[in-house]
């Protein structure tokens with residue numbers, strides 16, 4: 001059984017590009033298919049999600065579909081970037097979580113995914129409070145298709161409790177990082193201003209408890225489509241999502257086309273940051289949108305704001 005996601009598409013015959021399904025639509029879909037539980041609906045959406053993957057390197061499409069406590073369904077796909085080392089790729093599960101973060105979802109209950117979540121993804125999800133309770137179903141698996149908790153995929157996890165106090169907000173919890181921008185916004189207008197504000201928003205919402213260097217990145221394409229992302233660190237460091245990768249997820253979710261259509265980009269990060277995103281942002285743009293102009297803006301924190 002496969003569910004079609006009937007939705008607005010950028011052009012006729014192109015894959016639909018909507019990555020969020022509202023609770024009312026979820027109900028309709030369940031009625032249409034005669035399903036009594038959303039958990040049964042999730043796997044039926046996986047084939048449609050897979051179609052939206054961008055995999056110029058592997059041609060291996062991964063689709064992930066997750067249910068939030070709000071009742072919304074979030075889709076995720078893998079993204080690969082030609083010209084860049086493979087570790088810049090975004091996994092479908094990371095896309096899904098980034099999608100949920102950008103919609104202020106506070107909890108993910110269950111996820112159906114077309115391939116077994118890799119070690120990095122299992123670890124990335126560990127950054128969510130009570131992560132061990134997230135139920136996961138592998139739709140392509142031959143070993144029987146049932147939901148199992150993340151704790152059975154990743155026993156004895158290393159995670160935020162190993163490094164952080166209990167009261168530090170985790171990945172899906174509200175973040176409001178305080179800082180003061182150094183460069184004023186007054187002289188710039190139009191797209192440059194919008195893209196800067198989106199990057200600033202990303203930096204305020206970033207999850208960077210391990211470095212104290214929240215950062216945000218945003219892009220705008222030739223149609224004026226603005227897409228911003230927030231840095232999301234992992235206790236195990238490597239599986240995190242940089243603000244650049246998060247903005248690429250936002251670009252795809254916003255219906256963005258080829259990466260080359262990106263015209264401007266903005267990075268907001270800390271002055272003299274212990275961990276800087278600027279080099280990665282330049283590398284990414286040089287590889288996928290070489291004509292895009294990057295502006296980098298810095299902020300300062302007062303002692304009271306220090307994380």
Ligand code: THU
Pocket residue numbers: 055058060062077078079080089090091092093115116117118119121
């Ligand atoms: N991939 C995922 O999206 N999720 C996983 O956890 C397994 C691997 C993607 C990454 C890459 O684009 C392709 O599948 C081959 O590894």
Ligand code: ZN
Pocket residue numbers: 091092093117118119120121122
């Ligand atoms: Zn993975």
